[in-house]
Amino acid sequence: MSQGNRGVVYKGPGKVEVQSIPFPELALGNRKCDHGVILKVVTTNICGSDQHMVRGRTTAPSGLVLGHEITGLVVECGRDVEFIKPGDLVSVPFNIACGRCRNCKEGRTGICLNVNPARPGAAYGYVDMGGWVGGQTEYVMVPYADFNLLKFPDADQAMEKIRDLTLLSDIFPTGFHGCVTAGVGPGSTVYIAGAGPVGLAAAVSAQLLGAACVIVGDMIEDRLAQARSFGCETIDLTQDGDMADKLEAILGEREVDAFVDCVGFEAHACGCNHGKEAPATVLNSAMQMTRAGGQIGIPGLYVTEDPGAADDAAKQGALSMRFGLGWAKSHSFHTGQCPVMKYHRPLMQAILFEKVKIADAVNVQMITLDQAPQGYADFDGGAAKKFVIDPHGSVAA
Numbered sequence: 001m002s003q004g005n006r007g008v009v010y011k012g013p014g015k016v017e018v019q020s021i022p023f024p025e026l027a028l029g030n031r032k033c034d035h036g037v038i039l040k041v042v043t044t045n046i047c048g049s050d051q052h053m054v055r056g057r058t059t060a061p062s063g064l065v066l067g068h069e070i071t072g073l074v075v076e077c078g079r080d081v082e083f084i085k086p087g088d089l090v091s092v093p094f095n096i097a098c099g100r101c102r103n104c105k106e107g108r109t110g111i112c113l114n115v116n117p118a119r120p121g122a123a124y125g126y127v128d129m130g131g132w133v134g135g136q137t138e139y140v141m142v143p144y145a146d147f148n149l150l151k152f153p154d155a156d157q158a159m160e161k162i163r164d165l166t167l168l169s170d171i172f173p174t175g176f177h178g179c180v181t182a183g184v185g186p187g188s189t190v191y192i193a194g195a196g197p198v199g200l201a202a203a204v205s206a207q208l209l210g211a212a213c214v215i216v217g218d219m220i221e222d223r224l225a226q227a228r229s230f231g232c233e234t235i236d237l238t239q240d241g242d243m244a245d246k247l248e249a250i251l252g253e254r255e256v257d258a259f260v261d262c263v264g265f266e267a268h269a270c271g272c273n274h275g276k277e278a279p280a281t282v283l284n285s286a287m288q289m290t291r292a293g294g295q296i297g298i299p300g301l302y303v304t305e306d307p308g309a310a311d312d313a314a315k316q317g318a319l320s321m322r323f324g325l326g327w328a329k330s331h332s333f334h335t336g337q338c339p340v341m342k343y344h345r346p347l348m349q350a351i352l353f354e355k356v357k358i359a360d361a362v363n364v365q366m367i368t369l370d371q372a373p374q375g376y377a378d379f380d381g382g383a384a385k386k387f388v389i390d391p392h393g394s395v396a397a
Contacts, residue, residue, distance in 0.1 A: 013056025037073030067136025099147030110337030175201030182297035187211030246362035264300030
């Protein structure tokens, strides 16, 4: 089959456009992709990590088709696809994984060795992640379909919960992964740095894992209010004061059991300096605020190249960390992309059986494909929303 296609295209710092793009083919360069499928995109989300590219804080080239959070309807299958069929409604992990290499076989699908010639790991529509076409489009091709795709057991039921299920491609597993790697469990006290969509997803994940108290810190009041709407404590990071004092006022203790960094490399200083970039500030706060023997999950993005950084070291991803403090407190640090497949099926079950309302927690707002450029602008302005694009008008208002 072949027809028209449109997608959200990065045109340079601060600018995205919806343009006509080629209809996807079952091909990898000049080679047929018999293990792939073509999807009609049902929902595709704007991610905070997309914003790093759009702000010009990466080496992303102009013309890149954006989007790595994809849910879609299978419309065409390659010859070798056995278990996925046309008409299946599926969630696409943002990690592209071959299912055959050592890392994939160990469940480390975020660092597949065969899908990106430049480095381990690949993603749709993302800088340095293998050159794959993104999914903020009407149609997209997905390789290694039998391995990568999560089929929803009942398409009609899934469409009723699509605002929640669309978040399985990235932010819900990513937030959950941050909490798991931070050691969150029943009775834990948890600090979540950042109340953007991933931070809010981490906060609700901490509750799902049984945390006793979840504290979320951010500089935007609307985002803090969103965190409070589902039972989190909050700290306004624009206010001066010692973080240990602020924790003690909430917990009666000056440290937390677990810390999750959902900010990443565009972090800013706190208090009176909150307008100034300080890329290592969250990592240093993590070591200060986490108890001895505690764990630190770092799903927030850190890059190897940041052309917009304030100093030459940070432009190469070299940050000034007080690592000796973390060593002295026997902290565990866990970094890198979330291996979505490790979590997406159980999190799907939690949604379908109504154990969690992730769309309410992150405040999903549906928009059309043509509204995507405005969605990027609103997100960059600090909107306390998760923008989900509905390219074909498939989702009922």
